[in-house]
Amino acid sequence: MTLRIDTSALPVDTIRPVSPTICVARTCEGVFAFARSCPHAGADLSTGYVHGRQVRCAWHNLPFDPATGRQPCRSLADLRVFPLKQLGPELFELEEPNE
Amino acid sequence: MAELTPAYLGSSTQPVDLSLDEVEDGRIAVVQGALERLGVLEEIRCAALEAISVLSSATIAQAVQEHGFERIHDLVPPAAVRDLLRLLALAFSPLAVPIVSLLAKTLRTPSDELFVAQQAWVRIMMPEDILALNRPMFDGQLGHAVAHNPHRDPWFSQSIDTINAWAAIGPVSHGNSVLVYPDVWRQPMERAGQTVAPGQPLGVPVSFEMAPGDVLFFSGEHVHSSEINVTTKTRFVMSFRLTIRPPRPGEGRSEAEFHRVAL
Numbered sequence: 001m002t003l004r005i006d007t008s009a010l011p012v013d014t015i016r017p018v019s020p021t022i023c024v025a026r027t028c029e030g031v032f033a034f035a036r037s038c039p040h041a042g043a044d045l046s047t048g049y050v051h052g053r054q055v056r057c058a059w060h061n062l063p064f065d066p067a068t069g070r071q072p073c074r075s076l077a078d079l080r081v082f083p084l085k086q087l088g089p090e091l092f093e094l095e096e097p098n099e
Numbered sequence: 100m101a102e103l104t105p106a107y108l109g110s111s112t113q114p115v116d117l118s119l120d121e122v123e124d125g126r127i128a129v130v131q132g133a134l135e136r137l138g139v140l141e142e143i144r145c146a147a148l149e150a151i152s153v154l155s156s157a158t159i160a161q162a163v164q165e166h167g168f169e170r171i172h173d174l175v176p177p178a179a180v181r182d183l184l185r186l187l188a189l190a191f192s193p194l195a196v197p198i199v200s201l202l203a204k205t206l207r208t209p210s211d212e213l214f215v216a217q218q219a220w221v222r223i224m225m226p227e228d229i230l231a232l233n234r235p236m237f238d239g240q241l242g243h244a245v246a247h248n249p250h251r252d253p254w255f256s257q258s259i260d261t262i263n264a265w266a267a268i269g270p271v272s273h274g275n276s277v278l279v280y281p282d283v284w285r286q287p288m289e290r291a292g293q294t295v296a297p298g299q300p301l302g303v304p305v306s307f308e309m310a311p312g313d314v315l316f317f318s319g320e321h322v323h324s325s326e327i328n329v330t331t332k333t334r335f336v337m338s339f340r341l342t343i344r345p346p347r348p349g350e351g352r353s354e355a356e357f358h359r360v361a362l
Contacts, residue, residue, distance in 0.1 A: 040246075040327055041246070041248065042297070043248075043297060044297050044298045046298075047298060047299060047300050047301060049302075049303045058249075058280075058300075058301045058302075058303075058304060059248060059249055059301075059324060060246045060248075060278070060324060060325060060326055060327040061274075061278055061304060061306065061326045061327060062327050062329065063329070071329075072329040073227045073228055073231070073327070073329060074228050075227060075228045075230075075231030075232070076227070076231075
């Protein structure tokens with residue numbers, strides 16, 4: 001399913017859910033889409049926060065690079081990230097997987 | 100990290116100006132060097148080394164002394180770390196009341212009495228990747244060896260309005276600290292059992308850099324959790340609990356008896 005995302009109401013340093021499984025964040029480096037479920041304990045990353053270039057889970061503070069999904073623990077899976085196609089200055093599109 | 104920075108009070112040369120009723124009312128503060136000034140830090144560190152010697156070997160205890168408690172995960176076998184948690188809790192629980200009483204005498208209190216839990220909570224959080232290799236050994240050790248989800252203390256076993264005295268025995272840093280969520284202080288929260296229900300905004304948590312002997316004071320009514328240990332260092336902490344008025348039971352079975360202490 002294709003999701004269209006209007007980011008005009010997404011200020012820098014904020015995260016917002018865009019579907020039951022995906023959220024978007026705007027950091028100083030741009031807009032990123034990633035899975036809502038934290039690979040550590042399954043907390044909802046849409047309630048996380050932006051810290052510099054990172055997105056952090058509010059529950060246990062696990063940091064992620066929202067561009068790659070990488071996090072610092074080898075024992076945990078990286079965060080699933082979703083490529084965004086930019087359609088306009090504040091309009092993006094992504095393909096939500098059918099799962 | 101958070102815009103709200105905790106109050107750091109009292110280096111070894113400065114008087115401590117912290118009132119426990121402010122802490123009950125939500126203030127978060129680190130009293131620097133508190134255990135060292137009381138002469139308690141060395142006692143705890145020596146007891147921990149002795150316990151490591153008994154549970155593993157004198158050579159390993161010597162290595163921990165040399166390299167620091169933050170290297171426990173490199174030096175002490177995981178089974179001994181698990182037993183260390185239990186052994187130190189047994190050893191220091193009888194000393195909780197005298198230790199907290201001494202600590203409280205260095206602070207301002209609203210009356211001449213306190214109520215102190217006769218229990219020491221020992222917390223040895225190894226780096227997450229090390230913990231993951233030994234996870235079954237630490238099952239159920241939430242907040243002691245395994246990261247605890249956000250919660251308020253009275254939701255499971257503690258008195259309402261309990262104050263936590265969270266004492267660094269080894270160094271604590273961002274990346275292996277406790278997390279406190281001041282943005283939701285006294286806010287109604289939906290629960291899932293004994294922790295915060297998923298999906299609720301918690302704001303930006305505060306974490307703490309602490310040297311051995313520093314003591315963090317915060318109310319158990321603050322939503323708090325464990326920071327996943329993404330550092331290469333083990334975080335070794337002992338915590339104590341007290342109330343400034345007669346304890347009122349929270350939910351569940353109380354983990355510890357509170358003793359009235361005249362100051």
